[in-house]
Amino acid sequence: MKKIILILSLFILSGCVDPFLFSYAGGNVIYDMAYWEHVDTKEKAPLKTENDCFDKVTKNNPFSRDKYGQCLYEQGYRFRTSNLLYCFWYMKEECKDYNKFR
Template identity: 85%
Template sequence: MKNLIIILSLFFLSGCVDPFLLSYGGSHLIHKMAYWEHIDTKEKAPLKTENDCFDKVTNNNPFSRDNYGQCLYEQGYRFRTSNLLYCFWYMKEECKDYNKFR
């Protein structure tokens, strides 16, 4: 019994259990793992800032992650994730596009 508890604890601590837990919570939990953090204040980007960049990028143009990331980057925000599995398991393409804005 002690070994089982140790093994389960290691799975929880390593994040290996996340895919099973998140499958019940939906994709909105996965998308909340990524955020934009200000380089000086370490605060997450306000929704208004993200929306302003989105509006600027999509003004008569199709959405581009590169332009969106560049807009936030120029305002002092950096792309961050709260879970290591986000880039390796869930959203590989998004991370590939935003890695230059870390």
């Protein structure tokens, strides 16, 4: 039993096995790590605000993270993550695109 725990621990620490695979809602946990926070009130952006920006950006155009981030940024929201692993492990490209809106 100790050998199994040791081997499993080594796989997790080496990055060969994602620890979120063991949780029921792994994918949702990862996506909940990133959010848009208002500069003054420190509240998360309401879904309506995010949807309005999404609709504005995609109107007759393909989705662009740059334009979407700019829309939220202009309304006073900043990109935040609740876990450092989000940018360094899971969603590198998204963070790369949104870093200028922090």
